[in-house]
Amino acid sequence: MCINNGIKTITYSVGGGATGVELTGSLPEGILQNYDSDNRIFTISGTATSAGIFDYTITTTGSCENNSINGKITIQDNSTIGLSSGENTTNFNVCINGEINSITYSVGGGATGANISAGTLPTRSYWKIREWKFYNSGNTNSCRNF
Incomplete structure (x- = not known):
């Protein structure tokens, strides 16, 4: 993905006894995260305004065992x-x-x-x-x- 271009929306479904999610790590400037608690969908979307490699971890929250998943977004500078x-x-x-x-x-x-x-x-x-x-x-x- 290139800087100043919208990324393809990244979507995660949350299931089991999870009541929410927590994102740790970093996202590029201009990229937003949203958790829709009614539909139990976590999304990452937007237009990156900073270049680099951004590692993140999404962890479910709730009273039961919580699980995590890792992700990476790479944003390239313009040529x-x-x-x-x-x-x-x-x-x-x-x-x-x-x-x-x-x-x-x-x-x-x-x-x-x-x-x-x-x-x-x-x-x-x-x-x-x-x-x-x-x-x-x-x-x-x-x-x-x-």
């Missing part, structure tokens, strides 16, 4: 990408068989991958992913602006 190799690495002239300086972009947040649209990259140059960074380097066989 980010930024040039990390310097402004002068994205606009340059290179001639035949000239080496292209590495162009590096760092990705972060909740990014789990990226699509690269090459546009006018010279032939014999390549992109690779290493440690959540994208690199472009190689030699060209044509002389022009990129």
